[in-house]
Amino acid sequence: MPTHESAGQGSATVDHLAPDLARTMYRHMRTARDLDTEAVALQRQGVFPAYVSVRGQEAAQVAAATALDPSRDFVFPTYREMAVALAYGVEMVGYMATHRALWHGGLYDAMESRFGAINAVVGGPVPHAVGWAVGERLRGGEGVALACFGDGASSEGDVHEAMNFAGVYGAPVVFFCQNNRWALSVPNERQVAGGSVAARAAGYGMPGVAVDGNDAGAVHRAVSEAAERARRGEGPTLVEALTYRVEPHSTSDDSARYRDEAEAERWRRHRDPVDLMRRALIEAGYAGEAELDRIDAEARARAEEIRDGVSTAPEPxxxxxxxxxxxxxxxxxxxxxxxxxxxxxx
Known part of the structure; x- marks a missing residue:
């Protein structure tokens, strides 16, 4: 698996995925990429006051979402889970309305979508996920909570307390850490003791799995196995998706002040998750260039439709x-x- 220090050539694994699912995942990843580009443009145009890019993390987010069951599971997002929302079926104009500052948490129905309100508190969604999961188990349901957080949030007390609580009570939670190397301006080696978030799971009595976060198939397998384990009543799992934040932390950030942008460029060129997924589909015989070009065009149109919808949405x-x-x-x-x-x- 490529490490954060090595952005060499990699690949995506799709052989264990059904062809239709693999193509659907690619469609979501491509749409998220184009919508992300549109969102950054909307911020530059003054439509959004600020925006946090998901570029480079599409594989991890789409794979995690498609590994869940939207009819019974519940996602607890941070402010950077746009691709999760898209792949999970959230109404995207309502979701993106938060970035336009029309409403706290979005204009979509969180209960109907089974996708919590956007949470800008670092580590904030994690105890909420555990609380929901404990309630789900007490009522006899089979739902699983996906608790989203980043490597920076893994150093917050809320996250540690939530993991310990989940471990003690066997809560059906998948702790999903997208380790994108940078906790805003602080690199892993300066804020994650031991260098691994997944390794911390042992201290809370749960399995910890580290996967290549730019390999959609690998993330899908890890989250699927963790969700099924939780559904069987075997408790929580911590999944660490190792990826890289190729864009600044937000549109208000200047990442050149604290990191070598040549590293980000290497990840863009050699480890781009959308490119890896496209190549994997072709190599597996799941799709040809013409079909993928058609999917790309449809994804672009869908992103533009969402852009236009949120741009013209009336203010409450x-x-x-x-x-x-x-x-x-x-x-x-x-x-x-x-x-x-x-x-x-x-």
Missing amino acids: DGSELFTHVYRETTQELARQRRIWQEEVRL
Whole structure:
């Protein structure tokens, strides 16, 4: 498996995947790549105040999503899971509305989608996932929670507490760490003691698996096995997908200030997950160039459709600031609303 220090030639494994599934995964990866490009452009145009790119992590995200069952499982995302949302079937205009700052957590239905609200708290989705998973087991359900986090979040107390809790109670959780090498501006070697997030799993009584995060087939296998293990009542698993963040942390970041951009370029050129998946499909005989070109064109059109939808989506009424704060309103909230209404009338 290529390490973070080596961005040499690699490959994707698809032989264990059904051809239809492999092609679907490629379609999602290609759509996510194009939508990511559109989203960065929308930020540059002032439509989005900020955006966090998923470029280079499409394989890990799409593979994890397609390894789950949307009818019973539940995903708890960070702010960088756009490709997970896309592959999981989330309504994407509503999802992308968060990046336009139309609504906290998105305009999609989190309960219907079984995909939690976008969470910008570092490590924040992980205890939420464990709490849901414990509740799912107590009610006798067969659902599994996917807890998304990055290598930087793996150093947060919330993540350690959640893993320990899940290990003690045997919660049906897949802890899914996308180790993209950079915790914003801090590299792995300066914030992950021992160099491995997966190795920490042993301390919480669960298996830890490290996989090539740019190999969609490898990630799909690891997450599928972890989900089935949880479904059988055998407890949580930690999956570490080793990948690389080729773009800055966000559109507000200048990654050239803290890393050698030549390294990112090597990953772009030699370890691009979309290119690896395309080559694997051809080599396995799952698709030819003409079919993949058609999928590329359809993916591009879909990304443009989502872009146009979120660009023209109407802004919610300002009164919605007060509608989902508490189950029952309070006197203080009512007072704040009256003040807001008076200021709006001015």
